[in-house]
Amino acid sequence: MKKMIFCDISRCDNCGECVSACAREHYGRNSMFIQPVSDFFIPANCRHCEHSPCVEVCPTGACSRTDSGVVSIASMKCVGCQLCAIACPFGAIWFDALDKVSRKCDECKERLAYDLEPACVKACVPQHALVYGEYEDLLKDARDRGIHLNISRAGGGSGMLIRIPAGIDKEGG
């Protein structure tokens, strides 16, 4: 199975290192966001869903999924119709008004080619809210620590592992 990001929401303290690391990696256009929810902060990036809504709705084929499981937008093919941004269930796609294309997390393709972890994970050093690894390893680690995990997904496929802390506002949001 493909490597994925495990996100521990209870550990995120909104320091913003992942956001600036993402911006550094992508020429100032970060596709990593931090969303405050009650007392917690949700690092909101692309889940790279197995059956991605963004890939399904893209009329030009700019939004595509590679064999290694990374969903990314080819800016040269994108016409900026924003259907993918509407279809994304996690709010991970944003419209770059300067270049007139939609942008999203590409799991740092260039770094992955050199066997490095994504820039946001690398930057999340003191908190370890983001961890990158094999699905089974992450699951085993969580089991050893005795924590419950959720998987963030769309359309029946796998996405990103998430730990939802108990105190998070389940109703209001």
Place this chain on the structure above:
Amino acid sequence: MLKHTISELKEALICLEAGQVTLPYPFQPHPPEGEFRGKPVLNSRKCMSCGACANACPARLISIQDNGSIRTLSFNLRRCTFCGLCRDACPQEAITLSSQFELSTVTPEDLSIHAEFGLVNCRECGKVIGTQRQVALVKDKLQTCEPGFDDTGYVDLCNSCKRRAFIHNPALLMEVKA
């Protein structure tokens, strides 16, 4: 003198033999041939007002303005260079280039196209997320694709509300059996 007249007559005969070589164009209509790129025509039934044409237009003559709950798409064809990039960019194939090339007019309205579309606001915070047609198209595509997305209730939320709301949606967040 006589020699000169004879050669002129010969030339006249040659011209008569060739028949008519010019087109009767201004008196009869002359349809252009093949892939002629004339005045752009918008099919407002297909258009979803996504703005792809406005992004592609090199002359920046297509404008999109949100006013209240209405999005207005307008073409100012006085600057049009008939490049056809709007047609190529349109994901709905709503723009076609007609064969009309006689564009001189005394009423400037003839050289503009206006279309109005209803907007959808985020149901939590009220931020504009797109036009009604864009949202309907996304819902339609997601329900008919394989495997289908049963729950497309998140579609009418804005990005920051989606980032908050997914934790309440069992279709998007599944507990992992350890």
